[in-house]
Amino acid sequence: MSVNVHPRVDFAVIASLVKPGSRVLDVGCGDGELLELLQNTKDVDGRGVELSQKGVNESVARGLSVIQGDADSDLKYYPDGGFDYVILSQTLQATRNPKNVLTELLRIGEKAIVSFPNFGHWRVRTSLAINGRMPVTKDLPYSWYDTPNIHFCTINDFVDMTKEVGAEVESAVALNALGERLGFNMPWGFWNLFGQQAVFLLKR
């Protein structure tokens, strides 16, 4: 169910947040590219859940432990604290109940890593403000009526939700449209305007 935003510059950032040898669950793992990267570079014990059967079959053919499942309904089958990290990359905005999913991530994992496209990015804002239409950009190519991204949020919105579910932001990274990291010491408002996507490392 991972909804691709090309290129997947968030993968390198996510990989940098994962400690070697840890147990990782990738929710919405797509064709398994990130899991394979983590196995090869971080020696993780990795598992995946993916909504699309095609993604699952490709992942399993790569030798990954992946099952077909839905982030909204199937996370309940995982035990508390079963993983060191639960990753949700570019998938949050496609879930039906993002808050519930985030709560589940933090139940299953000691830590959660969430990456998502920032709807507060200036391009999105200007697209709506100037054109008066739902933004369709290079990175968010879907029209409003056929988008799988049913719950867009901005970086500020996401920070608010982490507080609501009682999660602590251990670290966060915002990336510009070129996949470059924005400065560490900028306030959320700056990131919210110039971050094209964000990666958060959360803990309970």
Next chain:
Amino acid sequence: MEPGCREQLDFARTATIPTRDHALNCADMTKISRPSAKKAQQSQEATNPHSPVVDFGADKPLHLDSGVSLSPFRIAYQSYGELNVDKSNAILVCHALTGDQHVANVHPVTGKPGWWELLIGPGKPIDTDRYFVLCSNVLGGCLGSTGPASINPETGKAYALDLPIITIADMVRAQAMLIEHLGIKQLFAVIGGSMGGMQVLEWASSHSDKVFAAVAIATGARHSSQNIAFHEVGRQAVMADPDWKEGRYLEAGTVPRKGLSVARMAAHITYLSETALHNKFGRNLQDRQNVTFGFDADFQIESYLRHQGTTFVERFDPNSYLYMTRAMDYFDLAAEHGGRLADAFAGSKTRFCIVSFTSDWLFPTSESRMVAHALNAAGASVSFVEIESDRGHDSFLLDEPEMFSTITGFIRSAARAKGLLPS
């Protein structure tokens, strides 16, 4: 579900279905209920098989779920490839209800190729150049392992129904004794479909330290009510045949052909999908332009099923069919663990691969999903793939490229993890 049905399902082979009616009331069946040459050969295989055997004597009794100990008993098996020096490359194949150990060689009774030759052999997804592949005839079977057609040492006659009821767990216990006999401490993998998949799950649950990787295809952790119902129809058909003789047909010199044929016909429908049947046969007539206003096999589907029934009788023991179906009916892995399936796999280090097919209504994807969720809850490593196919339950025996790529990827990854392949 059966060796040989792969050929039967092949469209190109439809034309090879004999043109004469294989009616259950046709002359060769009513007048001659005595064993044919092929049937005699099958009986021979039950007591004196074309396979290596291991005899477990009085010092090694098998403690069955029913509370009875079986001793002595025999297991017949086939093997392919070579066991490596540290005996770490063994893959056990578990066969289905009416399958047998002849997984990748010509069948001694039917003369047909092995039932899983698409999957197993040199350079195949399960590569016999690399792995030592083993398949034993299950306990209760009729191709050489102790079953109802074997001689009961206490009476000098076939066991028939005096053989204690065999369960899936009993079959697995017997296999575990065979593995131990061969000096194998841990199987690299256990793989099977349908009833074979049940054995895979049982292996991973009750002997988890002896299973590095497990592949369970088109199966479930229990037999559903509907599945038990179909099996009961089959058993009643066998037992209603006067030639069954209360199970003593071997001594009477008869064969309950009609009963076993009907059982097979009913079961065979459950192995296919409605789409597959419709595409293959539709309402087509068999070698005639019009219906005959009688009860001949007017329709191709009738002729096909009758053929399936009669050929099955030639290669299978009727009492063994009763025991095999019962074993599947009794299987309920969750019930063995206080009703919680996840507890069957608690602490498991085994890597699992679960495969289902979209059109399988005998073991639908929901049954596999239940297993996958239980494995998740137990914290086990699991891959779960549902494969799009319109060929029903029997898909697992057929040429399904996505199944092969799944198994290839899974086995390779497991082999790397076990150090059988460079990482």
